[in-house]
Amino acid sequence: MDKSVKINLAGTLFQIDEEAYHTLRDYLQALNSRFKNVPGGNETIEDIESRISEIFQSQGGTAGVMTKDNVEAMIGIIGKPEDFEAHEQAAGFQSETHWKKRLYRNPDERIISGVCGGIGSYLNIDPVWVRLIFILFTFTAGIGLLLYIALWVALPVAFTDSQKRELYGESFNYAANGSSDPRGNLAANNLGNVINEIFGAIGKFFYVIFRIFAIAFGVMFVLLGFISLLTFFFLLFVRNQGILPVELHGNFFYLPDFLNFVVNPSLTPWICLLFGIVIVLPLLAIIYWGIKMIFWFRSRDGVISLIALVLWFLSLTALVIILAGQGLSFSQTGHATSAIVIENPPDTIYVVTSRKIADLKYNRDLIIPDNAYAMYANTDSLQLSIRANVGYETSGDKTARVEIVKTSLGTGIVDASRKAESLPYNYKFSHDTLYIDEYFTLPRDRKWSGDEIETRLFVPDGTILWFEKPSSNFSLMWRHDDGEIMRWEPASNYQVVTSDGLHSSKSSKYKK
């Protein structure tokens, strides 16, 4: 024999000549057909294979080529399946073992998922009647369908012989199971066959519909996941402007830089990493689910999913702990208000800005969409400036006053108010002119905590306001009497304050 084959027996490779191979193959096939329908049969076959491997190794080792003599000697030791004696019948283990009946989905009687087949096998009736009952109950407010789906989800599939034994109970016939068609005995039952075929077709139809939906959802998930992932990476790591819509102003790219002003700068990389995990893991999961829905495969992903879930949860916890440790609790809002009463209000009030954003030295800006909030950071001098707002209201009588409202967030109202009070802001009212700054800069030892400053002018109805044109997105807010704040850009410098809002005015009543 010059031809030889490589075979793998219980994890060991053997070189075996062709004649010996045929003998061995026949022997293994005989073993297989002897044990495949016995409970635990596969294990027995594995045990015997590993014994064969051992005998082969003791005979010639893996170096030499196994011959027919070797194989026959091995068979002599282990014996032929028919020499194993019929202990199954004699020992009577099966009938002594208590088999609990259990409901499974039956893959051998499957049309959609094997739920009805399983119930049929369990009750020892033709599944066709179970299907009819389910269909019938589907017409009563869909109970049948709901119950079906619930069972589909809840019931495991009877894959192994022992599971099938539990499903069928005493009526289970090992020999009849497997290759032969369990529905063969229904051949005489024509009605049953016809209905089964109809159900088969309906089942296939629903399966196709279901798959189409699953694929559509899967594609959606994958796309959603990928787009979100890409956006996230562009936002944080690729500091390239112009990809995002104009509203975002391209400024979110500097988020990590701004983080330095919120927490201890040495923690920024860690926070970015943890934040990345918290965001990226769910996106990866969504993409994976999508792919799974599209290709509909089974996988042992339980352990990995669990690890990912634990990792995600730990990251989130760590993030919360780090941020809380940085005193980053924004649960309470605190205000600090100071007011200037304007004696003998003039007809025209001039609003002039002293320190202008246009003159501010900064290299990073972050403007929240809709211009509601703007921050300007200088990463060299480590200073953070925040735009101040200005608003107007009618005072309702003949009095006029200016209120400077400083707002900060903190762990408690006292903490927040103290923070608000410490915000530096220059303002002055002199004669008929209000001097304010367009921005304020946080003290160097102070971290950002949602700080805001708004100047509110309360003037009598009909007062004319003159504004210096804002140097850069200087926000002008007008507060309605119902408290709603609206952003408003002046069309001309002169405005008349009325209870309906601000109106353009050609000129001041008096010359300045």
Added chain:
Amino acid sequence: MDLENTKAQMRKGILEYCILSILSGNSCYASDIIKGLKEGKVIVVEGTLYPLLTRLKNAGLLSYRWEESLQGPPRKYYELTAEGVKYLNELDSSWKELVESVSLLRKK
């Protein structure tokens, strides 16, 4: 009357008892059990043992652990479970009864 068949039936009846006895107090790998059974002339071919081991294990009388082997694949080392020990004790007393009954009958 076929003498060989009667002998085979008798052997078959005590095969499980023999396996449990060999495993009593120590854990063995399949070949050790086979050696014991062959010495006692209870089995002829090794193949008889494997399905029996599987069945005893599935009945909860035996358990096994894997052990690496220097030559060949990892080996299953079988040992009696608590249930197996109880089972063996019952077989022991039933065996004693059998022997007593037979010897009693023989004396008559």
